[in-house]
Amino acid sequence: MLDLLITNATLPDGRTGMSIAVQGGRIAEVTAGLDAPAHEKLDAQGLLLAPHFVDPHFHMDATLSYGLPRVNESGTLLEGIALWGELKPLLTADALIERALAYCDWAVAKGLLAVRSHVDTSDPSLLAVDALLEVKRKVAPYLDLQLVAFPQDGVLRSHGGVENLERALDKGVDVVGGIPHFERTMADGAASVKLLCEIAAQRGKLVDMHCDESDDPLSRHIETLAFEAQRLGMQGRVTGSHCTSMHSMDNYYVSKLLPLIAQSGVAVVANPLINITLQGRHDTYPKRRGMTRVPELMAAGVNVAFGHDCVMDPWYGMGSGDMLEVAHMGLHVAQMTSQAGIRQCFEAVTTHAARVMHLQGYGIEAGCEASFVLLQARDPVEAIRLRATRLKVFRKGQLLAQTPAATAALHLPGRGSETAWMR
């Protein structure tokens, strides 16, 4: 007897009429038209069953703090960093944990069951690190939270930066972060990349650096990051986040850079909602979009994922933990409007992001964890277009969240009343 049998599902790869058999929290079988005894059966009615959403870039220590102690007036990255600096002395562990847990509730409701969050290690008290380690333990039964030691003030620029970051790793933070473009000089930025990659290599950790989050075409730390990944044999274990300067780089230089990133196995995470908001702020008109070169990176064979980055914090006052909203913005900013391009945007918040996080057992195949989302959409394109309702969210075969289908009751003159499915 199976624990759960889902029938008549459409999968992201286009297969229809599929049955997904679940036993012991894992997918036992994925077959067209299978029927078998099960404790629970669910007819998907031809709707899309996708692996759960994955956010490969977030800041959970700052989330839901919008307006504390004030809002970002200029809307720039630098005022956001200054504002976060004003907020840090006021942070308490209890309030931070409460906000992070509230965000995780939103995430689960939206089918987002794995999040890589950076956590600021600049404060020697490591209050945010301890708080997010506590959140990680608390949410472990329903959400995978991976933490990145993130020296927001610059690992070399701030006093005790290296020591604080290493102490955070000692406490159990999973990934080594960095912010080379915020170090005092280009040389210091490059030195920070080298140092942090060496720390990660020695400790057997993954790397995920905020890299070149500016409109400066000469901010080229991604080159150093790719070189160090290759030199240290860390192919497939290193991610460059944001990489917005690539938007403004000279095309000839990029033609040399893309193969280097691909060869080094460095993944790139773009954050469309934040990049379109924070970049180009020093421009008059025309204003640059600022997001990195997503389709070109993908075409070069680089694993590119989309992150949410911020939700209601010093940098961004919008957001709701909806990775379909992230994909929706990503396809607009990158002009990835072909059917193939839209599907790649869906993969950027699912399979590509799972690869960035090195998630095990991810996907809808026999042997994978039974962690998936039933969407009120017939395929990934419709899912993004509608930011479709997450009808049911399962993790390891267990129902975590359900939301009623979005419908509208219409009362149209001359046509009577009817209920319309929203699409």
Ligand code: FE2
């Ligand atoms: Fe970030």
